[in-house]
Amino acid sequence: MASAERNDRGLWRKALVAAPAIVIAGSLIGVLSNSGFGNDWYDPLDKPAFQPPGWAFGVVWTTLYTMMGIALAAVLNEPETPLRKTAVSLFAAQLTLNFAWSPIFFGFHMIDLALVVILLMLILALTTARLFRQIRPVAGWLLLPYLLWLCLATALNYETGRLNPGADAAPLGISGA
Template sequence: MQEARTESYWRFAIPAALVIVALGSLSGYLSNSGYSNGWFSGLQKPSFMPPGWVFGVAWTTLYTLMGLAFAFVWLAWPSRLRRNALRLFHAQLLVNLAWSPIFFGWHMIDIGLLTIIVLFILVALSAWHFARIEPLAGWLLVPYLAWLCLATALNFEIGRLNPGADAMNLGLFGG
């Protein structure tokens, strides 16, 4: 990256990352996500459930990486590929921000599972499109995909371990 392009990248990347971190934090705060949520703390958790502090560190890191990846693509030469990549990115971000209210706020475990599966698909498509524009941008989303694998397994196991805890049971867990 040229020096002028590097400077312009960081001028955009840092605010982009901060905005995405703030949006993620706001979604979690407004939906009372985590162990401070009485409904959630009363649920049985799978044996592989990380301690609460891990989620804050992981999501702050992942949202920062998302912002850095977004900046690469935003600053790329305008094209149909770029436009589609940005649309996918915005779609995945909206779905991401919706998951905490669905799961923690409205206690919808089944809908949360379906939401996180859609989220994984959107992030995978975003990463693929991003990589076609700037390979590093695509790679910056890989940890997010890995974390979503864990989050999907946690969501599934919480549903399985807590029949009857879902406010809108779709029967995904036989409950």
């Protein structure tokens, strides 16, 4: 039985556009929302015991955004189908939520709303990874570290709210803030 040869022509060209675009956009949003350590609102908050050191976030997010860009490029390099269109739309939706999270949490100090956003992001990212895996298995697997990090980020978001009652600018009664 003859197997169709995969045509990866153009894959790395797409990746060299997608990955830097996602890294730059994510970094810019992080800077504009004053995310992480150095934020006058965030620095004095009690942090969960399992929180990674501050330097790890830049390294991890740069790596994850790069992997996401390569995964997207791999899917975009496949023939256009309704499944691919759905997968790319879901990827865009979860990435939009990803980019919205830092301004909501660090900029507007809305811990509970950020928790809702990250939970929706996690659901969309899980669905995206599943669809990416159907289209191009390596693309789905490239999203696995992102999914694991989102689980950690969700726990950090929740615990930050729980440990800092009164810190949420618009509490929804979810994390106790």
